[in-house]
Amino acid sequence: STAFKMGYSGNRKYTRDFLLTFRELCFELPAHFEIRADISELLLNPESVQSGLAGDSS
Amino acid sequence: ASSPAAAAAGRPDKFGDVVAKHPLEHSWAFWFDNPSGKSTQTTWGSSLRHVYTFSTVEDFWCLFNNVRQPSQLILGADFYCFKAGIEPKWEAPKCASGGKWTMSTLRGSKATFDTFWLHTLLAMIGEQFDEGDEICGAVVNVRARQDKISLWTKTASNEAAQISIGKQWKEILDQNEKINYMFHEDAIRQDKHAKNRYTV
Numbered sequence: 001s002t003a004f005k006m007g008y009s010g011n012r013k014y015t016r017d018f019l020l021t022f023r024e025l026c027f028e029l030p031a032h033f034e035i036r037a038d039i040s041e042l043l044l045n046p047e048s049v050q051s052g053l054a055g056d057s058s
Numbered sequence: 059a060s061s062p063a064a065a066a067a068g069r070p071d072k073f074g075d076v077v078a079k080h081p082l083e084h085s086w087a088f089w090f091d092n093p094s095g096k097s098t099q100t101t102w103g104s105s106l107r108h109v110y111t112f113s114t115v116e117d118f119w120c121l122f123n124n125v126r127q128p129s130q131l132i133l134g135a136d137f138y139c140f141k142a143g144i145e146p147k148w149e150a151p152k153c154a155s156g157g158k159w160t161m162s163t164l165r166g167s168k169a170t171f172d173t174f175w176l177h178t179l180l181a182m183i184g185e186q187f188d189e190g191d192e193i194c195g196a197v198v199n200v201r202a203r204q205d206k207i208s209l210w211t212k213t214a215s216n217e218a219a220q221i222s223i224g225k226q227w228k229e230i231l232d233q234n235e236k237i238n239y240m241f242h243e244d245a246i247r248q249d250k251h252a253k254n255r256y257t258v
Contacts (some may be wrong), residue, residue: 012083012185015184016230020180026123030120042090048124
């Protein structure tokens with residue numbers, strides 16, 4: 001059922017399979033990303049490189 | 059045509075050209091509700107925090123790949139992805155006349171829970187629902203007894219649209235269990251006694 005529509009219709013519709021091709025390519029937190037200190041530890045994945053930079057590397 | 063790798067970071071490719079990211083039809087925003095703040099907050103929703111707004115495929119993954127999966131979130135947490143400009147609250151202007159489809163997963167089926175969440179997000183941002191204008195956003199509620207994922211829509215009274223969305227959602231998640239739709243106004247007025255209006 002993942003490809004019940006075309007990969008990219010030109011109308012900014014994207015199938016799951018198409019979107020998933022970018023999953024392994026985008027790991028860096030956006031340059032201007034800021035997260036409030038009170039939710040940082042609860043939300044950021046401690047196993048990701050970027051959240052380690054956010055102070056949750058212990 | 060550019061390679062996904064070159065486009066991924068919006069950085070120059072091997073030829074020195076900056077390749078455009080893939081724009082989404084809508085901008086979307088992640089929100090997070092901090093459960094540890096609720097006990098000290100007197101107003102519901104005051105612990106709700108905007109996390110990040112994105113409008114490209116690449117920026118979605120840059121955020122998603124750095125946040126916890128639903129199964130890794132603390133009990134009580136609510137994690138939202140809503141169209142930019144729509145606050146994930148019942149009383150928000152674009153939600154007030156709406157409702158939600160809800161899918162429950164038993165605690166313990168973590169992989170299913172996480173997959174449902176991801177596939178719901180990808181269907182939303184990829185505009186895979188025929189009635190995309192009806193979609194407000196999705197929320198995952200991490201709870202001790204039963205995790206839930208809900209798909210919020212705009213016009214609860216439009217039964218045909220909601221039924222269609224519910225059926226599509228089940229198809230997208232390859233889910234055969236019955237799911238139910240509740241009007242927000244019923245939930246507000248009747249709280250735990252509110253009844254579902256539609257089932258698919």
